[in-house]
Amino acid sequence: MTRNKKRKTAVRAAQLATGHRYIRAARELATAPAQADQAFLLKELLAECATMPPADVDWGDLEGYGPAVFESVLLRTAVPYGTVLELAGALAREGTGAQLRLESLDPLESATITAGERRFQLILSQELVYELCRQLHCPHQPVNRTIIRCSEHLADCDEKELxxxxxxxxFALHEELGRDAPHRLGGSPEADLLLKAAVAQGAFELVSTSLLQACFEDPELIDEIFWDEEEAxxxxxxLERERIRLQRIARDEAQRARKKAGSCLVCGTQLVxxxxxxxxxxxxxxxxxxxxxxxAFSEEPPF
Incomplete structure (x- = not known):
């Protein structure tokens, strides 16, 4: 869909929502980004989804395949009913009182919203929602549901977060693979990403200990947990194989970072x-x- 078509569709949506003339709606839409940080509640978006009639939009190449949509006053664009329901499912723990803010909008393509520290991309041409990295304005998805930043922004977390x-x-690995095959617990690429980020913070010991004790067992408790000596x-x-592997990865990462920096960023001393x-x-x-x-996350500027 061309930019002009999307623009006209967005203006028509604003017209329908406000009852204003086309020219006034277009002018107000042009200044809409300045208002994008206004908060609204999930239940208000659900109320729109439940009460607004289906809207006609020009899907261009997707004509005949586009989802059923309604014109949202809160998001200022056409939104698929299914996308709102997907978002409600993703925010089930937060409940319908979750406070949302619009971070960015590309009408009929996607909208990015924040809910506390969580960020979501709403796909407006399909009934889809993706959770995004919690770094503001980052377009990438997190590593997984547990590691809530993308690989690029993991190193921005402090040592406690890591x-x-x-x-x-x-713990997720331990629950999935169980105690019967401890050799399968090591070697995950997600562990490598976490440890490389920990190296950047000088937090290798804290992060590796947290990972190893959750993934395997606290070494001081292994004999109490396992009655069978061979299993213990x-x-x-x-556990020791994974500890050695992570140490090797950490040393290599530290050496790479030192070589890239060359000298201390503060005093200029050669890094050895x-x-x-x-x-x-x-x-x-x-x-x-x-x-x-x-x-605080919510205090960041919306654009």
Missing amino acids: AAMAGEWG LDMRHA GAGLHIPPQYCSRDCVPPPASAP
Whole structure:
């Protein structure tokens, strides 16, 4: 669909929602991004979905295959009924009182909304919703439901966030694969992403310990958990193999980051390796800047 067609469709939607003349609706739509941070509730969007009649839109090449849509006043565009229901399902734990904000809009293509720290892409040409990385304006999906950032923005998490995600991912693996085959618990690419992000924060020990104890078992409790000595030994061997593998990945990642940086970002000292407890771009803990106090997610500008 051409940009002009999408623009006219969006203006018609604004006309229908407000009752204004076409020219006034077009002018108001032109200034709509400044109002995009206005909050609304999920139940208000559901009320629109339940009461608004089907709308006719020009789907261009998708004519005859486009989904049934209604003109949403809240989102200022045509929205598939099924997309709203998918969003409600994704926000089931938050409930219908979840507060939503429009982050960006491409009429008849997609809309990005935020719900607290969570971000969703609503596909407006299909009945689909994708959860996005929690980094504002990032177009990518998270690694998975447990690791809530994309691979590019994992390193932006602090050590506590990384440790929490590592523990949840390890527990998910443990639940899926069980204790009967501990050799299958190691080697996941998701664990590699988490540990590489941990290296960037100088948090290898904290994150790897969280992952290993959730994925395998706390080494101090293995003998209490397993009555069979062979099963306990298998678990210990699997845990140690994964620990060694993660250490190797972490050392390689730290070496790569040091080589890229060349010298300490603060004092200019040549980087020779200060251990995995220090971010590899710095020569010592003294040069590591304190963490910035980031504003709350909802306080970020919408565009």
